[in-house]
Amino acid sequence: xxxxxxxxxxxxxxxxxxxxxxxxxxxxxxxxxxxxxxxxxxxxxxxxxxxxxxxxxxxxxxxxxxxxxxxxxxxxxxxxxxxxxxxxxxxxxxxxxxxxxxxxxxxxxxxxxxxxxxxxxxxxxxxxxxxxxxxxxxxxxxxxxxxxxxxxxxxxxxxxxxxxxxxxxxxxxxxxxxxxxxxxxxxxxxxxxxxx
Amino acid sequence: xxxxxxxxxxxxxxxxxxxxxxxxxxxxxxxxxxxxxxxxxxxxxxxxxxxxxxxxxxxxxxxxxxxxxxxxxxxxxxxxxxxxxxxxxxxxxxxxxxxxxxxxxxxxxxxxxxxxxxxxxxxxxxxxxxxxxxxxxxxxxxxxxxxxxxxxxxxxxxxxxxxxxxxxxxxxxxxxxxxxxxxxxxxxxxxxxxxx
Numbered sequence: 001x002x003x004x005x006x007x008x009x010x011x012x013x014x015x016x017x018x019x020x021x022x023x024x025x026x027x028x029x030x031x032x033x034x035x036x037x038x039x040x041x042x043x044x045x046x047x048x049x050x051x052x053x054x055x056x057x058x059x060x061x062x063x064x065x066x067x068x069x070x071x072x073x074x075x076x077x078x079x080x081x082x083x084x085x086x087x088x089x090x091x092x093x094x095x096x097x098x099x100x101x102x103x104x105x106x107x108x109x110x111x112x113x114x115x116x117x118x119x120x121x122x123x124x125x126x127x128x129x130x131x132x133x134x135x136x137x138x139x140x141x142x143x144x145x146x147x148x149x150x151x152x153x154x155x156x157x158x159x160x161x162x163x164x165x166x167x168x169x170x171x172x173x174x175x176x177x178x179x180x181x182x183x184x185x186x187x188x189x190x191x192x193x194x195x196x
Numbered sequence: 197x198x199x200x201x202x203x204x205x206x207x208x209x210x211x212x213x214x215x216x217x218x219x220x221x222x223x224x225x226x227x228x229x230x231x232x233x234x235x236x237x238x239x240x241x242x243x244x245x246x247x248x249x250x251x252x253x254x255x256x257x258x259x260x261x262x263x264x265x266x267x268x269x270x271x272x273x274x275x276x277x278x279x280x281x282x283x284x285x286x287x288x289x290x291x292x293x294x295x296x297x298x299x300x301x302x303x304x305x306x307x308x309x310x311x312x313x314x315x316x317x318x319x320x321x322x323x324x325x326x327x328x329x330x331x332x333x334x335x336x337x338x339x340x341x342x343x344x345x346x347x348x349x350x351x352x353x354x355x356x357x358x359x360x361x362x363x364x365x366x367x368x369x370x371x372x373x374x375x376x377x378x379x380x381x382x383x384x385x386x387x388x389x390x391x392x
Contacts, residue, residue, distance in 0.1 A: 021308060022220075022305070104357050109305070122361050157357040158354025159350050161354070
């Protein structure tokens with residue numbers, strides 16, 4: 001495998017710093033220092049911090065798409081695939097306790113800043129929403145599918161916000177259990193494909 | 197009624213700006229300009245922006261306490277009082293669509309900043325949680341009361357985050373309806389005190 005290009009290293013590093021410290025608290029100089037390149041070298045790749053932000057959002061969109069494709073391939077039933085979404089709160093719990101949800105906290109920050117990139121960042125939410133909506137449709141939820149998708153997305157956001165505020169991992173587990181029960185109650189019909 | 201003191205005007209204005217623009221995006225000079233006083237006059241009352249933040253959090257704590265006392269007085273039953281909490285999302289929907297939840301967005305921001313005032317800001321969440329827990333206990337939810345309180349608090353946070361991201365008022369109404377049904381399902385027993 002080739003070593004990542006300087007450009008890719010800048011984007012990966014900015015992605016991490018924007019998540020951990022927030023966009024506004026991360027200067028171009030912070031990114032350059034973390035990548036261990038000069039400010040001039042960084043500016044050669046990205047003229048402004050907003051250009052870096054754009055590349056970070058694109059990276060997150062690509063990663064979200066490939067994660068959703070993976071879940072699509074892994075989950076036998078729509079309920080299994082929705083459980084993949086629910087379980088990211090458990091998988092990422094250590095980071096969530098420290099920094100919240102990467103999507104939610106970035107959108108909240110860009111909204112306060114009235115930043116032009118908000119619409120682009122919101123596309124990550126939209127990817128999740130549309131994917132979840134399709135799963136609920138396959139589960140047989142019909143017209144309720146979009147509302148269920150939004151409900152589940154809101155649940156994940158609220159759980160991340162409070163888990164971060166209270167630094168409470170057991171709360172994440174309790175909420176995951178609760179929403180699993182909600183999901184089970186939604187699908188009394190047998191799933192279309194065989195369970196693993 | 198006496199005119200508010202300069203100190204009170206500073207705190208009220210900073211409260212609004214921290215909510216609308218975020219703490220980090222509001223400078224001491226912004227506050228002074230909005231209050232229409234000199235920077236020197238402001239510094240006479242508050243030495244640093246962190247001192248203003250402390251006063252803003254204290255103001256929010258006092259307001260939250262008096263709102264909860266009001267709900268305690270207004271609601272005939274525990275379910276009525278919990279509905280007061282649920283309905284703040286409807287009451288404050290215009291602001292939430294623009295700026296999110298004032299408590300959640302401040303805590304998220306202070307957490308990213310690793311700001312010493314986070315613990316104090318979290319006390320606003322704790323006030324809501326403990327009050328809700330008492331209501332669920334009165335509703336007869338026993339050991340589940342704290343988990344229900346956290347669930348409802350998380351629900352309100354997630355709903356605010358997504359409503360802001362999607363600028364979708366109908367989503368707030370749909371979620372309020374959904375959580376009212378959840379609450380009604382929790383309390384099959386008749387309420388202790390007579391309904392209005």
